[in-house]
Amino acid sequence: MLSRIACSAACVGLALPVLAQGKKTGTDTIHTSGQVIRRANVLSETLKEVTYKARKKDQSIPSSQVVSIEWGNAGESWQRALFAVERGDFAQAANLFQETATSSERASLKAHASFRAAEALFLAAASDPAKADLAANALDTWLAANADHRLSTQAQDVAGKAWLLAKNPDKALAGFKKLEADATAKSLGARATARAKFGQGQAMVAQKKFAEARTSYLAAAATLQAAGAADDPSLRALEIAAKVGVGECHIAQKNLQEAQRFFSGLKRQGVNDPGLAAAAAAGLAQARFEAAVAKKDVRAVLEAQSAFAEVSATDVMDGDATAKSLYYLGRCLLELGKDREGQDFGTRADAFFKHVIARYSGSRWALRARLALKK
Secondary structure, three states, X not given: OHHHHHHHHHHOOOOOOOOOOOXXXXXXXXXXXXXXXXXXXXXXXXXXXXXXXXXXXXXXXXXXXXXXXXXXXXXXXXXXXXXXXXXXXXXXXXXXXXXXXXXXXXXXXXXXXXXXXXXXXXXXXXXOHHHHHHXXXXXHHHHHHOOOEOXXXXXXXXXXXXXXXXXXXXXXXXXXXXXXXXXXXXXXXXXXXHHHHHHHHHHHHHOXXXXXXXXXHHHHHHHHHHOOHHHXXXXXXXXXXXXXXXXXXXXXXXXXXXXXXXXXXXXXXXXXXXXXXXXXHHHHXXXXXXHHHHHOOHXXXXXXXXXXXXXXXXXXXXXXXXXXXXXXXXXXXXXXXHHHHOOOHHHHHHHHHHHHHHHOOOOHHHHHHHHHHOX
């Protein structure tokens, strides 16, 4: 199936041949932060505004207020693509979204659907890195044709992540730096700036520039704190991820004692913050597990296993901390082996890895889980 999207990746966001499709208007629904606009015909999406026709008049709404758009009469391929996303079949979704982009007569839907196709390729690459280069190039091509699109900031973020999956941190870093520059020049807000800084931190970790990475993570967290991230769950999750990133730099450097001190302090900060506390506990368990493996300390592995189990059972955000803990629970079983965990230790470990892949398919831990299954 991916051969079709590979052929069309170069055309993402560009004018494409029109197949038969009735031209229908007034069937879109725009969900905003304060209202639902029904029976609209979306004409364009830009960083500044979404324009649409309703009641025979051209109207607009600031893009900052738009939460999502339901596209009416988008065709069978569009609906099948949405179902494919729901069941986690992102490779199929990529092809179906691209079919929508190819067949639609509406320029607004073409641009939106072609982005969704490229994004779905990235989600497919999260568990199959062989697709990462294709996804990154598709996103870059879309951005070249849709630089002012409402979704361009999101596309820049996803493109950077795709280049990281493709093991090209230099291109990822360049992309995240451009996102930061655009965020300043176009007044895109704290979310875009923080995502740019966070992405730069990830790219610098891949480059083994750990001191610079920590600086970027701290800058991302500070930006979000100043913007009042506590009032927005998605921004709060990013703020926590940035703080965790600082500690994970120490783990990547094998500074495991420093990592344990860092996460212990972070856990104390989260005494009244369940999300931060869970992330800190998972980070602390990760540091202790890696130290235990290095020392071949079975007792310490068992202690880490217990800590990961507690996080997976109590993480109210059910996010990165849970995905990390489930992945490491599988790793603990493999490390403890038959003597400690019985004949079925490998099967049980695989069950954890498969759960991460299925339940947290967009997580960075999905790829690690898939790699662990191959061992």
